[in-house]
Structure formats: C-alpha cells, structure tokens
Amino acid sequence: MTERPLPLFPEPDTEPFWAATADHRLTYQVCSHCGQVVFHPRRHCPGCTHGEPEWRDSAGRGTVYTFTVIRQHGQPFFAGRIPYVVGMIDLDEGFRMLAEIDADPDAVHVNQRVAVAWEDHPDLSVPVFRPE
C-alpha cells in the first residue's frame, strides 16, 4: 500500500496552513490593509502592496464550483483509488480551493453544498469535502 503524496517542505508560504490541519483547522488569509481574501497562502498580499495577510479559520463549508472524476492515473496511490472525485470548492468565506470530494462519483454535482472532513496523517491532516 503506497501513501498519499503530501505537501513538500520546507515551503514557508504553506507550512502554517498545513500545520493547522493537524488540529483540523482549515485556514485562509485576509489582508490586514485592503481586506482581500488570499488563497493559496502567501507572505505578501496580491491585492495591495501595503498589507500583510492574516490567518483566519474557515468554517469549512462551501459549494462545488466544478469537479471531475479521475479514472486513470500513473501514480500508484491514486491508481489504487480510481475512480475518485477532485473538485474546486468555493468556501463561504470567499476563497476557492482544489480538493478531493469524498463521495460516490455519481452523487456529486456542480453547486452542491459540501463540508470539510479530515484524513489524518502523522504530522498533518488532508482536508477533503463531503456532501452536507
């Protein structure tokens, strides 16, 4: 049994995000100066040149913007999981993230409401989404 590929470190922009997942917290950023929602995580604000993105906790609820069902993959872990669903989730706080949607592929649809769930690993947890 091969393991799920995980984020690679050191990578200072995304390390705080992944550290928070160990506590089952889904985090995003908001600029302290202009209020722009920032995702993926960054040290600088892409909306203005003054601000610093501050970390916030998301409620982990959102809507499926789009999705696909992966039916062929060359990497052993994913090859063992097909078919599985990957989608873009529009979180209620205003950011969009790519994630696995842990559901029967035939039961997933665009604009579906989903909520975060967690797949635990030794030092972090991988957020996935399930239909509400």
Add this chain to the structure above:
Amino acid sequence: MAAPAAAIAGIHEFPKRSVGGLSALQIKAECAARALEDAGLGWGDVDAIYDASEAGRISGFTIAEYLGITPRVVDTTSVGGSSYEFHAAHAAAAIAQGKANVALLTYGSTAHSQRRAIGTGGRAAPDPQPAGNMERPYGLTLVGNYALVARRHMAEHGTTPEQLAEIAVTTRRHAMRNPQAVEGLADIGIRDIREITVDDVLGSRLIADPLHLLECCIVSDGGGAVVIVSSAVAAGIPGRPAWILGTGEALGYPAGGADLTTTAAVRSGREAFGQAGVRPEEIDIAMIYDSFTITVLAILEDLGFAKKGEGGPFAAGGRLAFDQPGGPALNTDGGGLSSNHPGMRGIFLLIEATRQLRGEATAQVPGARLAVAHGNGGQLGTRHAAGTIILGRG
C-alpha cells in the same frame, strides 16, 4: 495598421511521430536546417534564437552553441505549449525594433519514445512550491485539470458532450487527409485509423469526466522549426512570406471567484486582433491548441468566434471543417488530437497556418488569406498561458 515588419519565411515539421533513437536536440537541429533551407537562408544568417528549454534546462547557455549560431537576441520564454506563439511575438518585436533580422524557433521532443504519460500523471516529485503544495495531495491529472473547465462549461452554459466531440471528429477528418498524420497514428500504436463519429468519441472510455479518450491529444515524438525574418530579408527570398499582423500574450490563474470557462485568450486575442485590425469573422484558418476538445471550445469563444457559452452550437454541424462555410477551418493538419502532440504543440500551429497561407496544406482552404495561431500552455483549470498570432498571406 502599419506595414508588418516581420514574416514567417521558413517552416519545417519533423515528418515522423516516432523518431527511433534521435534526441530532442537532434530533432531541433534537423528541423532548423530544413526550415532555414526553406527560407533560402543558412546558419550564419540567424541573429536571434528562441528556445523554451524543453530539451535541456537553462538552454540559453547551450542552444546557440549546439546549433552553431551567434545570436544578438536570446529569449528563453518557457510557457508550455504556447511558448512558440510567445516566441513569435517577441521575434516580431525584436525585428520591428531593428534588433534582429532572422529569428529561429525550434522544438524537439521524444515524449512517445520515453513513454511519458503526460496527461495522466505519475511524475517525479517537484521542488516545493506554494501552489503545488495545495494541490499535490489530490491527484488531479492534466486531463482532469482541463476536465474541470469542461464540467463547469457544461453546467454554466449547457454545453453538451456531443458538441465537444464534434471538435475531435473534425480534427480526425483533417488528419486523414494528412499522410504524415496517418502514418504517425500507426507508428504510435493507434489501431483502426479512420474518420470517427460523435458516437465513436462518446463511446471511448472516460479518462477524467467529462473528457473521453478521443477528446485527449495523442502523445507523439516530434519537433519543428520556424524562421521569422524582417521585411528586408523577406523581399530577397523566393518563397511567399506569412506576415505577422498582430500578436498578443496573456496569463490566466483563475483563483478566487473567477470564471473558469473564460481563458486568458480573451486578453491575448483582443491585443492581437486589435493590432492586426482584423475581425474573427475574417479569419480563414483557426489553428487553436487542441490539447483537449474543451481547450478549443473555450478559446473559440474567447477569441470572438462565438459568444461565451455559444461555442458548443458553433462547433456543431461540421462548421469547423476545411470545406464547410460558416466558420474558420480548424486545425487543418489534424491537430494535437490526431496528428502531432509531443507535449508542446505550439510551433505546429505556426507551421500549419503558414502552409495554408502558402496554399500547401493537405486540407487546403482555397485562397486562404488570414490565419490565427493560438497557443495554450500550462493547465487551463489552474494556471495557463495564451499566445495569439495573426498571420496574413504575402
């Protein structure tokens, strides 16, 4: 519009899709020599080199030495499959500025021989990157990335699988007229080589819903070269030049609440068509990067051939075939779907557009005067590049 400063004067597409032991660099050099011959020029005439580093890292150090040229301009812009449209834009600008007279673009790849599964993953771990770290755990393939766009296009605009399939049907029809494409399909192991129907496309297996196998480009070996020259050089060569009338380049990273069905082609196309003083309905030949059917459908809309959301009906009914009225002829060489896709197809868009404007294509549109070559690089669902080149017959 001012008189164009630069034209494509030499082209060559490597004729095989399975190269039998040649290296990518060897393919590039052979194509460069043939393209220079096609333009009536030699190595010593080249003063600008463009390279996407697909055959070796940081190729700015090495490519000129390998080819044996002494450039005044070096440009290693690398934006995936659209690199060659960016290169053509930059070459036209350098020539217009008087910095160069003869620009050489080359491409070579042995993706098929190396059995690179470009669309379905399994690559070695990359260096840590912020965006990559947010996506790596989820196993999204390249095909899946484009499938995200297709699914949203269907949900938002009512686009149907049948409409997307028509694009693959049209490009296969064009490929069947191209002997190198037919031979190439056989050489890379494709059986039952013939024209296909919408039912054939929808009956092929799903790779990443809603995209089927026959909606995905092939994986071939191959390469090509393009020689772009100043108007002064063009005046002294025997062949008919394809003038560069307009160029545009743009990047797209549809994060936040952006509309995934609208690509960076909106911006690159507006720039290129505006500079050329040309409208989409005047275009005879549309060479649009067909990595997948959805790539073409979205870009046809974004370049202005159809309104956003109406690309499906526009692609239906065979309108994009070389012998049908009502729309441009699409990917008349057979495209990446059915002729040649070694990983970064952009150079072939320039080559086939030039063939059409010379009257030398295998699915020739009689009297073709205007062509657009639009390269799409990267991954349409997450981050991509768009390069648009408008070409006119000399």
